[in-house]
Amino acid sequence: MLVLGIETSCDETGLGLYHSEHGLLGHTLHSQVAMHAVHGGVVPELASRDHLRRTIPLLRDLLAQTGTGLAQLDGVAYTAGPGLIGALLVGSSIGRSLAHALGIPAVGVHHMEAHLLSPLLDATTRPSxxxxxxxxxxxxxxxxxxxxxxxxxxxxxxxxxxxxxxxxxxxxxxxxxxxxxxxxxxxxxxxxxxxxxxxxxxxxxxxxxxxxxxxxxxxxxxxxxxxxxxxxxxxxxxxxxxxxxxxxxxxxxxxxxxxxxxxxxxxxxxxxxxxxxxxxxxxxxxxxxxxxPPPELCTDNGAMVAFAGCLRLLAGEHVDADCGARARWPLADLAAASGTGVLL
Structure with missing residues (x-):
């Protein structure tokens, strides 16, 4: 399974491609740090607008870097929460629309779960x-x-x-x-x-x-x-x-x-x-x-979303009509996957 991951929960626009057999194929990232620095912190509306500007160009860059076509995708994962609601809705809308257009499943990923699982991206050191x-x-x-x-x-x-x-x-x-x-x-x-x-x-x-x-x-x-x-x-x-x-x-x-x-x-x-x-x-x-995780994957990124989404999709999950974005989403409320407790 080849899964595209989209991360837009705060002030980084990140996209990643993860393959269930070949691992992480690549990821692209744009940080908004310079834009928010003049304000001394993240301005939610500015963050949302920048995600809108950056996501599609970053997707094109990622596909070009990895030699991948949209038709090769088997699923799309996006960060559904927690985070800034406007920023989350950008990734949610793009991810779900893209999946619908391609006729493939989409899944909303919990931001904290994606971070938690990111050190497991390397199959050679993955714990049981x-x-x-x-x-x-x-x-x-x-x-x-x-x-x-x-x-x-x-x-x-x-x-x-x-x-x-x-x-x-x-x-x-x-x-x-x-x-x-x-x-x-x-x-x-x-x-x-x-x-x-x-x-x-x-x-x-x-x-x-x-x-x-x-x-x-x-x-x-x-x-x-x-x-x-x-x-x-x-x-x-x-x-x-x-x-x-x-x-x-x-x-x-x-x-x-x-x-x-x-x-x-x-x-x-x-x-x-x-x-x-x-x-x-x-x-x-x-x-x-x-x-x-590698230092470059410690902050918000699309690679961790693609990985977590791939695991969820392989477990048989996909979004329903009510799945959009959640500003608050406690990790303790996250449902266990329907599959076994064995990673890829």
């Missing part, structure tokens, strides 16, 4: 079920036991800000440019980790939930006490250390609680070098396996 997943991004931070496609047990999640959101807001406190998360991570590389220490929230008591909003207050107080620009890198390093340590502690706790030996890490923050280094060191020490 069950495994533990850490989904850590700008909008979501959660730990889940994955028993099969759509069979997700949420073990813990953020009670306030997601980790990526905390990165962005903390960067703004430090006067860093948009997008703040990557800028803060770059600044932290020059910081002295021994200079300042921030708390590791919700790690002193049992449980697997996260809370990162309090760290912003701690950073603000620290920045007010040390306002000179030369202190910013040390403050950024202290914040990053606190987030990474918290994520690591919770992952180790979840692995012990579930007796699982494989951790899959996905989402935009999974590209953070400090987090990967800490998890890799823990994996070597504790004896568990840890998997990530």
């Amino acid at each position: 079920f069950p495994f533990l997943a850490l989904l850590v991004s700008g909008g979501h931070t959660l730990l889940a036991q994955v028993d099969g496609l759509g069979a997700y047990t949420i073990l813990g999640e953020s009670v306030d800000d997601a980790a990526g959101e905390a990165f962005d807001k903390t960067a703004k406190l430090l006067g860093l440019p948009y997008p703040g998360g990557p800028a803060l991570a770059r600044l932290a590389q020059d910081g002295d980790g021994a200079r300042f220490t921030l708390p590791r929230p919700m790690t002193a008591k049992p449980g697997l939930d996260f809370s990162f909003s309090g760290l912003k207050t701690q950073v603000r107080l620290l920045a007010e006490a040390h306002p000179a620009p030369e202190h910013r890198a040390d403050i950024a390093r202290a914040f990053e250390d606190a987030v990474v340590d918290t994520l690591l502690i919770k992952c180790r706790r979840a692995l012990a609680q579930t007796s699982l030996d494989t951790l899959v890490v996905a989402g935009g923050v999974s590209a953070n070098r400090h987090l990967r280094a800490a998890l890799d060191a823990a994996a070597r020490h504790d004896g568990f396996a840890v998997l990530y």
